[in-house]
Amino acid sequence: MGRVNFGGIVKDVCLAYVPEIAVGDYTIVHVGFALSKIDEESAQKTLETFREMGLLDEEFGEPEAVETVKETT
Amino acid sequence: MKYLTEFRDGELASKLAREIRQIVTRPWNIMEVCGGQTHSIIRNGIDQLLPEGVQMIHGPGCPVCVTPLEVIDRALAIAAQPGVIFCSFGDMLRVPGSAKDLFRVKSEGGDVRIVYSPLDAVNLAIKNPDKEVVFFGVGFETTAPANAMALHIARRQSLHNFSMLISHVLVPPAIEAIMESDENKVQAFLAAGHVCSVMGYWQYPPIAEKYRVPIVVTGFEPLDIMEGLRRVLLQLERGESRVDNAYERVVTHDGNREAQRLLAEVFDVCDRAWRGIGVIPQSGWRLSEAYREFDAEHRFAVSDIHAVESPLCHSGEVLRGALKPNECPAFGKECTPRHPLGATMVSSEGACAAYYNYGRFLSVEELVHA
Incomplete structure (x- = not known):
């Protein structure tokens, strides 16, 4: 068992399925069990890809209208 | 919270929405399998950011919703017995059985307890050897x-007063059943990220190939879902049908091998009935021979309990993606979260509850003034 901090709330969590986990790592917890260690490098890479998305369009393309919300039913 | 808030960024969401609009040239129907994703989509209005004609079809990935009525009735029968402490996750307590729900059993004197983890139930068994x-x-x-793991510990400690009423279901056979159905409209899937954190995604390429359907492993935050959609729409527009992983920070190809090893020891694959869908071959887990003694169904002899569904509730069609929650005649009228007709209105992962809780029974005008 280990202690996991959920944005301020600390709970005891079973770490048996993530033997590689170390103090300070981030993890996904479901019903008291850590299921996966979050790959921080991959998280940063994904966010970076999002940030770079459409940069060329923004510089050279037509200015985009704000989001148009589709009618709900 | 780190790695949650960053994936809820509004500015990046509009970038992704713009990318998606540039990709799409035709209408497409995409199913998010998991009920957690359904809630995120409706709560964040992601379906309303999509280009005209791109439809989200909500999948059957709500465990509470697909648990058959007769299993609920069996739970009620066990929970009502004297000397039993019946433990469940909270969602299950308000799901209507044929005559009552677990809350009613509790109010009638049954010892029904909400637990956070199955390990809590194991601890209760250790502390209450006479129950x-x-x-x-x-x-x-x-x-x-x-x-x-709870069963593994119970067996290791020879806990003879602990058992489990099991109704475990599996995602890949459900995807196949949806693709085999005559009424199927689904052209691509967002696979459930947390299921894949356990199982990996090595099970999906044969399905993608057989049905020529793109499958993208997707997370739960708004940006995760939009990225999943972007990747799936790219494939659809190009006529591709591959398995892709858009939740790389959590999911690996192999999944959690430690967990898979114990799952293979404790469970055997079996045919399983899904509420609203029917029996799907090889779509569930039951206890393996070594763990059969922990099967509550046999210990309490409730296997003979059978049940008939109410004709008023259309949750079966909702679970198959054939009906949107707010297209059901009872939605928001006879059926609300306070007085649910079916499990899809109860569960925090149910599609009907998502539509109700996030105001999808109101017109746009009412929403603006709400």
Whole structure:
């Protein structure tokens, strides 16, 4: 068992399925069990890809209208 | 919270929405399998950011919703017995059985307890050796490792007063059943990220190939879902049908091998009935021979309980993606979260509850003034 901090709330969590986990790592917890260690490098890479998305369009393309919300039913 | 808030960024969401609009040239129907994703989509209005004609079809990935009525009735029968402490996740307590729900059993004197983890139920069994402690073990591949560990510990400690009422279901056979159905409209899938954190995604390429359907492993935050959609729409527009992983920070190809090893020890694959869908071959887990003694269904002899569904509730069609929650005649009228007709209105992962809780019974004008 280990202690996991959920944005301020600390709970005891079973770490048996993530033997590689170390103090300070981030993890996904479901019903008291850590299921996966979050790959921080991959998280940063994904966010970076999002940030770079459409940069060329923004510089050279037509200015985009704000989001148009589709009618709900 | 780190790695949650960053994936809720509004500015990046509009970039992704713009990318998606540039990709799409035709209408497409995409199913998000998991109920957690359904809630995120409706709560964040992601379906309303999509280009005209791109439809989200909500999948059956709500464990509470697909648990058959007769399993609920069996739970009620066990929970009402004297000397039993019946433990369940909270969602299950308000799901209507044929005559009542677990809350009613509790109010009538049954010892029904909400637990956070199946390990809590194991601890209750250790502390109450004179009681029979039963845990309601429902769920997909995400919940199964926790239940497997609880059973493993109970067996190791020779806990003879602990058992589990099991109704475990599996995602890949459900995807196949949806693709085989005559009424199917689904052209691509967002696979459930947390199921894949356990199982990996090595099971999906044969399905993508057989049905020529793109499958993208997707997370739960708004940006995760939009990225999943972007990747799936790219494939659809190019006529591709591959398996892709858009939740790389959590999911690996192999999944959690430690968990898979214990799952294989504790469970055997079996045919399983899904509420609203029917029996899907090889779509569930039951206890393996070595763990059969922990099966509450046999210990309490409730296998003979059978049930008939109410004709008023259309949750079966909702679970198959054939009907949107707010297209049901009872939605928001006879059926609300306070007085649910079916499990899809109860569960925090149910599509009907998502539509109700996030105001999808109101017109746009009412929403603006709400």
